[in-house]
Each structure stands twice: as C-alpha cells, then as structure tokens.
Amino acid sequence: MNQARDCRADVVILGAGPAGLGAAWALAGSGARVVVLEREPEVGGLCRTHAREGYRFDMGGHRFITADRPLLDRVTRLMGDELLLAERKSEVALLGRRFRYPLELRDLLANLPPRVAARALASYVKARWRRDPSPPDTFEAWATARFGRALYELFLGPYTEKVWGVPPAELSAEWATQRISLLDLKDVIRWLLPRQRARPPRTYAKTFLYPRLGMGQLFTRIAEEVAEGGVELWRGCAALGFERSGARVRAVRVAGPSGPLRVEAEHVLSTAPLSHLLGWLPEGAELAAGFRFRPVRFLNLALSRGQVLPVTWRYVGERRFRAGRLQEPNKRSPFMAPPGVSSLMVEVPHAPGDAIDLADDAGLLERLWDELEALDVGVTRSEVRFAFSVRAPEAYPVHLRHTAARREAALALVDRCENLRSFGRQGGFRFVFSDACLRMGLDAAAGVLGGALPSSLELASVQSARRLLEVESVVGSEVAR
Ligand SMILES: Cc1cc2nc3c(=O)[nH]c(=O)nc-3n(C[C@H](O)[C@H](O)[C@H](O)COP(=O)(O)OP(=O)(O)OC[C@H]3O[C@@H](n4cnc5c(N)ncnc54)[C@H](O)[C@@H]3O)c2cc1C
Incomplete structure (x- = not known):
C-alpha cells in the first residue's frame, strides 16, 4: 500500500x-x-x-x-x-424430490405427485392463455402470469420470499424479468402434441467461463x-x-x-x-x-470425501429450510478442492440480528446439519474436515x-x-x-x-x-x- x-x-x-x-x-x-x-x-x-488448506470457496x-x-x-x-x-447443471429440491432447473414442464409433470402435476399444468396453461397485456408490477403478478398460480405457490413464491425476506407481492417485477428462466409455452405445446414430441425442446446454453x-x-x-x-x-x-x-x-x-x-x-x-x-x-x-439489502451467510464445508452432488448447484425450494442453495465448488473447477476430495457450500439468506446472523460458525453448522440430513445430501459428520462461514451483509439489493x-x-x-x-x-x-x-x-x-x-x-x-x-x-x- x-x-x-x-x-x-x-x-x-x-x-x-x-x-x-x-x-x-x-x-x-x-x-x-x-x-x-x-x-x-x-x-x-x-x-x-x-x-x-487447499479448499476454495466463492461467496455463492x-x-x-x-x-x-x-x-x-x-x-x-x-x-x-x-x-x-x-x-x-442445476436442480431444485422440493417435496423430497429433485427437479431440473431451469424448470422444464415435462420434468415437473413426470416427477410431481399426479394431482399436484395436474393442477400445475392446468394453472400454467390458463395463465399463459389469458395473458394480461398490462406489464405486471410485482414479482407475484409476474410469476403467476408466466408459470401459473400452482407452480408459483409450490416453488417460486416460497423460494423468493426466503431469499429476499419480503412477500413477493411487495417485490418489484424488474429483477425477475432479467434473472428467471422461463418455461417456453411453445415447448410445452410441442410436448403436449404427441407427433411433435420427438423434436428436441429449445434448450438453454449451459456453459460458462470460470x-x-x-x-x-x-x-x-x-x-x-x-x-x-x-x-x-x-x-x-x-x-x-x-x-x-x-x-x-x-x-x-x-x-x-x-x-x-x-x-x-x-x-x-x-x-x-x-x-x-x-x-x-x-x-x-x-x-x-x-434502500435495503438482504444479507447472506455462506457456510463452507471442507470434506474428506469425493463427489457429493450430481449438479453444480441445487436450489432448496421449501421455506421450512433456511438454506437457499447448495453448491459443490469443484463442479466449476477441479482445482477448488484438493485432489480426490470435495467440498460443499450452503447459502443462507437471513435478516440482520436473527438466529443465523448471531450464531458462531459451530452454531451455524449445528443449525444447518439437520437440514442437510433432511435434504438427503449424504455427507456424514465424520466427513467434514472443517467448516467456516463468510458473510455478505449487502448480498441482494431488495427491489x-x-x-x-x-x-x-x-x-x-x-x-x-x-x-x-x-x-x-x-x-x-x-x-x-x-x-x-x-x-x-x-x-x-x-x-x-x-x-x-x-x-x-x-x-x-x-x-x-x-x-x-x-x-x-x-x-x-x-x-x-
Ligand atoms: C450469492 C451470489 C451469487 C452471485 N453469482 C454471480 C455469478 O454467478 N456471476 C456473476 O457475474 N455475478 C454473480 N453475483 C453478483 C456479483 O457478485 C456482483 O454483481 C458483483 O460482485 C458486484 O460488483 P460491485 O463492485 O458492484 O460490488 P461488490 O462486489 O460488492 O464490491 C464492492 C466493494 O466495495 C467495498 N466497499 C464498500 N463500502 C466501502 C467503503 N465505504 N469504503 C471502501 N470500500 C468499500 C466492498 O468491501 C467491496 O469490496 C452473485 C452475487 C451473489 C450475492
């Protein structure tokens, strides 16, 4: 300096x-x-x-x-x-199952319980058919118009409220239009018409630089x-x-x-x-x-075992879990962990002064361990070599x-x-x-x-x-x- x-x-x-x-x-x-x-x-x-100690963790x-x-x-x-x-490669953990992300209707319908799937499809088609020409001004209005109420209530609403800490009816639609991958109605229709099913759906590019x-x-x-x-x-x-x-x-x-x-x-x-x-x-x-920011705490776990997740990251849909996303850093670069072993990062959005904010690193691991078990991540306590957390007090500008x-x-x-x-x-x-x-x-x-x-x-x-x-x-x- x-x-x-x-x-x-x-x-x-x-x-x-x-x-x-x-x-x-x-x-x-x-x-x-x-x-x-x-x-x-x-x-x-x-x-x-x-x-x-040879492990590397981004902030998310x-x-x-x-x-x-x-x-x-x-x-x-x-x-x-x-x-x-x-x-x-990303997926959503929901109802004890895993779904592809960006959401794909065929995957949702195949994996959701049949009654939930029927409701999701009906409300999706209804929402897309009845398109309101006026631009939606809240996240809730934006998401229900594009995904239907059933999918909104199942995943997008609860997940969004967990991440941003405010009801989606108060959030602006502005950021959603930039960041949320859409189900494409044409793909859905193509899939619903049996003769068209053989044609591959429009796909999203999956590569990135790292x-x-x-x-x-x-x-x-x-x-x-x-x-x-x-x-x-x-x-x-x-x-x-x-x-x-x-x-x-x-x-x-x-x-x-x-x-x-x-x-x-x-x-x-x-x-x-x-x-x-x-x-x-x-x-x-x-x-x-x-102007308010939503803080996020990242719990970084250095493991003594190899691969944990089948994907780069997994969104945790339900509100009962405090974790918002799980990531395995060496899915981005093999140099993010020492050879032969891996690591896991848990993103936890929270409010200033709440239990997540006040916990020390050991307390945070304690709180989140039950979630990792309930989410069936498959890591045992003896496989955690060490854990530490990193804070981002201004992670998300709340719109x-x-x-x-x-x-x-x-x-x-x-x-x-x-x-x-x-x-x-x-x-x-x-x-x-x-x-x-x-x-x-x-x-x-x-x-x-x-x-x-x-x-x-x-x-x-x-x-x-x-x-x-x-x-x-x-x-x-x-x-x-
Ligand atoms: C969970 C998560 C995942 C993300 N994923 C991606 C991704 O995949 N790809 C991507 O491109 N982006 C991603 N982002 C966004 C990316 O991190 C930000 O867009 C980017 O870091 C913002 O850059 P910035 O310089 O504006 O702000 P910051 O990165 O926040 O940098 C601001 C700097 O200013 C410093 N500072 C603040 N106040 C003062 C002060 N008073 N005096 C001196 N210094 C000060 C801070 O310490 C900080 O170093 C993600 C963000 C989060 C939270």
Missing part, C-alpha cells in the same frame, strides 16, 4: 469489487493518479474466493457470463489458460494489472464521508489501518452501497432509508415496488455533486452480475478520461446479459471453438 496520511488524487475509487476494479482497469496507465479505497483486506468484493458459486464482446475479449486476453469452460482457482482469481488478476499500471490499491481503508465545496466533493474522509486520513479528489467514483453514500450527503439521509423511482431520485441527487458518480451492484442498487459491474466501471473511467462523466443513472443502467447468453450461447460457442 502506497498511502500517505493525506494526499491528493485525480480519481478516488471507492471499492475494489468488479465495478471499482473495472474503473481502475481503464484508468491504469493513463498517467492520472488513481487511488482505490477498499475497506476489506482483499479485493474482489462479492466475487472474492476464500482459500483454506459464481460464473462469468457476458454478451459484451469487448469485455469478453479483454477478460480472455488477461486470463489466458487460467479461464476454464464449465457446464452448468477461472481455474475460483471467481476471485479474475479480480486479483485485474488488481495486479491495475497496480502494474500505477493505480494505488489501498486495502483495509474504508471511506467514511466527504468534505464538500459547493457542488463538488473536495476530499474523501477515510478510516485507514493506522488512523484517519483524507484524500483530496478531482473525481470520486463510488461503488459503496448507495444507502451509505446517501448518508454522507446532507440532503440524502432521508432517501437512504429506502420493492417503489424502489425504481426512489433509485432514480437518489442517483440524481448524487449527481448534484458534479465530480461524484455512483454505480455497481450496491452503488447503482441493481441486481446485476459482475460483467455489468465491470462494464459500468469501464464506462465511468472512459467518462473521466474523455472529460464528460455519464450520469450515475446511465452508468448503472447496464444490464447483465444472461438471457442473451443462456439462450444463444455466445460465450460457449466462441470459447469452445
């Missing part, structure tokens, strides 16, 4: 996650003095990989997917042979390149607030490892949670309360019905400081993946270098391109060639 007690920089970037590192990547080598402030001891944000299994050609080229050039092509040593490897590699380009990465330094001068931020106040600091800045690019940033602006405090309007107002307020912008998943309050966050950072930096900063709203509007890739397999076909 290259940090002086007080200093002056051309650009100060708050956060060394994908969005902050994306900005630093574009500014590296530009000749500008760039300081990145990261409150944690490591870079990568939610894309960090935690390594212990990550995969790199993008339809952003220039970004893809840049990432593949940087990573070379360290980037593997992995295959996604760094050999975990998602975090991509971001430590970017950080290395950024440092080589002269950018200063100050780890363990949390931004605490600003000094203002009229419509500009004059300096960032920082809690450093050896006490308080201040960094004078020409430009400030923030990827810190939007609610924190608003709290640092006198006129933003009231708006700040409108309620009125969040979009509040977000616009909040980002406009941030931009009243002419040299300040906010973007990224937490900073732009968007449910987006790392590709979109890298792109936001690259675009913000291009604005700095070009002398015209885009607005925070423009920056934070980049979409993760999952649907395009999952349907058209852009990355898969390009890399496999």
